[in-house]
Amino acid sequence: DTAVSQTPKYLVTQMGNDKSIKCEQNLGHDTMYWYKQDSKKFLKIMFSYNNKELIINETVPNRFSPKSPDKAHLNLHINSLELGDSAVYFCASSSNRGIYNEQFFGPGTRLTVL
């Protein structure tokens, strides 16, 4: 009955590889997000999708490409991985209804680029 789930939990890969992280929410929310938390623990928003449409793109390199096949899923594909991409990536979701729109976060995916 996990609300926001991510796979994989850990991802170790070599520089230059292409990898994907998947996110699914079963809360019926309309909006989904990707955040990056680097080694200094600073949590930064990367993307937001509302009803499968990209609405926030925080100057993230175009090597990062989010894909939302439906409202319940937001996947993150990363091309040509670099050392600086090593971080914990969190997916989140929120509802459009009302104004008290708390975000529900997934457990995170720890990406290590060697």
Next chain:
Amino acid sequence: DAKTTQPPSMDCAEGRAANLPCNHSTISGNEYVYWYRQIHSQGPQYIIHGLKNNETNEMASLIITEDRKSSTLILPHATLRDTAVYYCIVRVGSGGYQKVTFGTGTKLQVIP
């Protein structure tokens, strides 16, 4: 969204109240105060939010000053499981998508 200022760290004895302050002197009239926390290696977790009135839920209480320039999150009886980084965020309370900016937060250590 207005910026927030929080102390980088605090200690609290187990069973005592933990009072976490937050300054948001540039908050505007339509911005809400939200609190999240992040327990080690987990995703952030929503705690509570408020506009101008004090709020209480099963997790915590939120006290917002009359001028709304600062607030305090109160964990009434801190337990070891409350050890986490606590983030104070202010943002416009609009429906739909929101760009939430997390600061550096306060690292709360609950001591046995």
